[in-house]
Amino acid sequence: MADSRITALFLDVGGVLLTNGWDRRARAAAAERFDLDVDEMDERHHLTFDTYEEGKLTLDQYLERVVFHTERSFSPQAFREFMFAQSEADEEMLQLVRGLKERHALRLVAVSNEGRELTEHRIRMFELDRLFDCFVASCFVHFRKPDADMYRLALDVAQVPAEHALYIDDRLMFVQVARSLGLHALHHTDLEGTRSALAAYDLTL
Secondary structure, three states: OOOOOOOOOEEEOOOOOOOOOHHHHHHHHHHHHHHOHHHHHHHHHHHHHHHOOOOOOOOHHHHHHHHOOOOOOHHHHHHHHHHOOOOOOHHHHHHHHHHHHHHHHOOEEEOOOOOOHHHHHHHHOOHHHHHHOOEEEEHHHOOOOOOOHHHHHHHHHHOOHHHEEEEOOOHHHHHHHHOOOEEEEOOOOHHHHHHHHOOOOOOOO
16 A cells, blocks of 8 residues: 655645734724725735736835825835734644654745745744744745645655645645645645645645
């Protein structure tokens, strides 16, 4: 019988271990805090955010296009600080993943779509560099999920075959892409559902 043990976890960050870095909820909160037109900001965001996530714009350049294309009564630094403050940890998920890594000697690879400044802030703030062995982030590799090369690169970096890797994401499409490439994959919706699904792979604490 072929060995089908999971030796590596590939994890999305926002929506699994932390809140999303800069999602619709956070933008709505920013629009209220800074008295911005949320529809205009969202339209500008969608036109340029992919470029930022791919590491082809700095955060300041993104904000210049989306918020500071006209004179404002607040500074870019104040807005950046508000953006960063929206990130919160899911402590129970972090505890689960830390425990699984230690008990099962798993390699952990972050596979995420996020801009550089947000990624680096979240790594520092939540000490993700102590949890993950490496980061395949869109801002570092210059392409984004659902590009299949994100998953292929994670496999190359982790040096594991697809059948030994388990990918976890809160976005179903990204889970489906991972499965199409031969990875095991779980759609994360809540802690207990993911804990139960992991147990089917003998990944328990």
